[in-house]
Amino acid sequence: MSDDQQAPLPVVMSIAGLDPTGGAGLQADGEAIVSMGCHACPVITAATVQDTVRVAGFAPIAPEVVIAQARAVLEDMPVHAIKIGLLGSLENIEAVHGVLADYPGIPVVLDPVLASGAGDELADEEMIEALRELLLPQTTVLTPNSQEARRLAPQSDNLEACAMSLLEQGCDFVLVTGTHENTPQVINTLYGGNRRLEQYRWDRLEGRYHGSGCTLSAALAALLAQGEEVPGAAREAQEYTWQALYHGYALGMDQHLPNRLFWATAADEDGDAAN
Numbered sequence: 001m002s003d004d005q006q007a008p009l010p011v012v013m014s015i016a017g018l019d020p021t022g023g024a025g026l027q028a029d030g031e032a033i034v035s036m037g038c039h040a041c042p043v044i045t046a047a048t049v050q051d052t053v054r055v056a057g058f059a060p061i062a063p064e065v066v067i068a069q070a071r072a073v074l075e076d077m078p079v080h081a082i083k084i085g086l087l088g089s090l091e092n093i094e095a096v097h098g099v100l101a102d103y104p105g106i107p108v109v110l111d112p113v114l115a116s117g118a119g120d121e122l123a124d125e126e127m128i129e130a131l132r133e134l135l136l137p138q139t140t141v142l143t144p145n146s147q148e149a150r151r152l153a154p155q156s157d158n159l160e161a162c163a164m165s166l167l168e169q170g171c172d173f174v175l176v177t178g179t180h181e182n183t184p185q186v187i188n189t190l191y192g193g194n195r196r197l198e199q200y201r202w203d204r205l206e207g208r209y210h211g212s213g214c215t216l217s218a219a220l221a222a223l224l225a226q227g228e229e230v231p232g233a234a235r236e237a238q239e240y241t242w243q244a245l246y247h248g249y250a251l252g253m254d255q256h257l258p259n260r261l262f263w264a265t266a267a268d269e270d271g272d273a274a275n
Contacts, residue, residue, distance in 0.1 A: 009039040010225035011077050014218060015070065015096060016085030017046040017058065017113075023257040024211035029083055029218035031260035035240065036222035041077065043069040045096075046088030052210055052252030055120040060088035063095035070099045080225035082106055083218045084135070086113040090127050097134040107140040107224040110171075111217035112148050128152065137170030141230055143217045145177045163191040173197075173230050175220075179204075179212065190234050198231060202242050209245050210255035216241040 012033045019025035026042040033040035045066055048058040073079065082100070087093050100108060112131055114123045123131070128151060136142065144152060144166075146159055153165035163174045173192040181187065186202045219240045223233035247262035259265070 010080040012038045012225050013041045013082045015043045024214045028211040028214040032215045032218035033222045038222040041073045053254040055116040063091040067095045081221040082108045083221035084110045093130040100138045109141045109217045109221040110139040111143050139171045141173045142171045143175045146180050208255045
């Protein structure tokens, strides 16, 4: 390969909703995927009406349009990983299930978006059941927060039991995040092979953040797209997400937004210092 030719970037498809604040959803995924050195392909599933305070509403995209978007890219580019976020309707869950069934070799990271950070419901019980039955068996890494894990496995009496139940339903790995737990540090735990694999502790930052789950799951998908194994990718994605939150900013009236391009600002500052 000549010096002026570069290997193509790994392609990561993000199947998620559009957030007009830019804090979560497709824009968040795209920034995280690019930050990890990949090319992002966004497939919109829902248009949302939200700000940094709450989600006022959302309108799902027609399932045939979701399918057409995804297949157009999958038939044109070598997609190396797929990240799934807000799906918006039962029909879209079924549509994504059908697409994934035709591409079983692509790693899938599923961020089960069931409610907004303010508690606004984004998935009803019928949709949650469809996630369990249709998408969990197709998922490489499931990334629920502790509240989502409990909703997905309501019969379990603790978070570890929730993770074991989710593994039994077909996921290869489950990364449960602990930002909603009342602990001095944030404790995230990776499960796989019917056991706890690793536990990670992170300094708890002040304030609330909009789009942290999107950032983590998209970064993880991008690392898998580059061939990293899940345990290493999980740790690196968490480190990136913590840094994005640490460098985050408040633009609206409530939740802070992650600065997923903090590395570019730091590079500029280093360059200025050198000059």
